[in-house]
Amino acid sequence: MWRIRSSIRRLPRAEAPPEVSARICLDKNESPFDLPHGLKKELFEKLSKIPLNRYPPGYPTELEGKIAGYLNLSPENVIVANGSDELIGLILKVFEGDHIVISSPTFGMYDFFAALEGIKVIDVPLGEGFELGDVERFADGARAIFICSPNNPTGNTHPKKRIIEVLETGAPVILDEAYAEFAKESNIDLVKDYDNLIILRTFSKAFGLAGARLGYAVASEETMDYLRRVLPPFSVNSLSLKAGEFMFEHLDYVGHVIRYIIEERERLYREFKDYTYPSEANFLLMKLDAHDFLLKRGIVVKKLGGRLKGHIRVTVGRKEENDELISALREFINLTAG
Numbered sequence: 001m002w003r004i005r006s007s008i009r010r011l012p013r014a015e016a017p018p019e020v021s022a023r024i025c026l027d028k029n030e031s032p033f034d035l036p037h038g039l040k041k042e043l044f045e046k047l048s049k050i051p052l053n054r055y056p057p058g059y060p061t062e063l064e065g066k067i068a069g070y071l072n073l074s075p076e077n078v079i080v081a082n083g084s085d086e087l088i089g090l091i092l093k094v095f096e097g098d099h100i101v102i103s104s105p106t107f108g109m110y111d112f113f114a115a116l117e118g119i120k121v122i123d124v125p126l127g128e129g130f131e132l133g134d135v136e137r138f139a140d141g142a143r144a145i146f147i148c149s150p151n152n153p154t155g156n157t158h159p160k161k162r163i164i165e166v167l168e169t170g171a172p173v174i175l176d177e178a179y180a181e182f183a184k185e186s187n188i189d190l191v192k193d194y195d196n197l198i199i200l201r202t203f204s205k206a207f208g209l210a211g212a213r214l215g216y217a218v219a220s221e222e223t224m225d226y227l228r229r230v231l232p233p234f235s236v237n238s239l240s241l242k243a244g245e246f247m248f249e250h251l252d253y254v255g256h257v258i259r260y261i262i263e264e265r266e267r268l269y270r271e272f273k274d275y276t277y278p279s280e281a282n283f284l285l286m287k288l289d290a291h292d293f294l295l296k297r298g299i300v301v302k303k304l305g306g307r308l309k310g311h312i313r314v315t316v317g318r319k320e321e322n323d324e325l326i327s328a329l330r331e332f333i334n335l336t337a338g
């Protein structure tokens with residue numbers, strides 16, 4: 001007789017997302033730009049030479065080397081995986097401890113993987129200004145303390161000084177830097193000083209490869225040694241590895257996109273200053289209950305709940321998409337203010 005584990009039975013059912021026919025998708029924090037035609041052709045020519053009958057290369061992959069070079073670290077400090085989401089689950093398998101610590105409102109996948117492991121989630125909500133609360137109080141026995149900076153969905157970063165205070169507890173700290181490329185400063189330098197720090201990065205946002213499913217973790221060599229033991233072999237396919245390497249040959253293009261997004265983010269922020277929180281990511285948190293209104297105009301944004309009920313999270317899009325968003329939101333504000 002087969003039985004479903006209770007930790008699995010408690011998970012919400014995987015439902016097909018509602019059919020939305022939006023022209024403008026600003027709900028998933030993706031890059032609004034696919035690779036330009038010329039670059040895509042160049043990449044596909046490289047992909048055509050990959051032997052698909054062979055497994056991907058073993059570690060350290062060429063991509064791990066390139067990431068390490070980019071971060072000024074050694075390949076032993078880097079692990080690539082099938083999206084940084086996959087890494088969250090793997091990291092929770094490495095450490096002892098009966099709970100994780102999160103700070104809501106934040107990214108939902110930390111809860112999800114804790115539920116899979118059957119461990120408790122202790123929430124120390126962010127403060128009024130979305131600053132980190134006293135997470136140190138629950139450091140004892142924590143399998144991991146999750147810090148998301150810039151935080152999804154609020155867009156703010158946490159000061160390095162504060163992150164160091166949490167690291168000083170000695171508990172494993174998972175610092176999710178999925179949006180670091182859009183922020184003023186990163187915390188990669190701390191990896192050299194703290195063995196209990198694992199930083200998560202992704203190709204899904206600034207690098208524009210959400211469809212390739214590619215993420216990476218950065219940590220000390222000792223921590224990585226254990227993480228590599230739980231990583232399934234060949235987790236990343238040859239095609240995605242090559243796509244990731246390709247982006248490092250075109251960092252000027254990536255940098256151009258990042259500057260474009262930051263400029264557009266600041267334009268949207270100035271436009272709706274009274275309703276918008278400052279952001280160091282590729283999205284903005286807005287105190288406007290405009291999800292349904294925008295959807296009728298073909299623009300899909302993320303509707304938030306709980307403490308952020310009545311708020312939306314808006315991904316920064318292309319100029320012309322942002323122009324449409326601006327005029328729709330102005331209309332919404334005029335209607336609701338009138």
Ligand SMILES: *Cc1c(COP(=O)(O)O)cnc(C)c1O
Pocket residue numbers: 029082083084085086107148152176178201202203204205210213214215
């Ligand atoms: C988008 C996002 C990720 C990226 O996940 P991938 O699996 O690499 O696509 C990770 N963390 C946060 C907070 C995110 O918003």
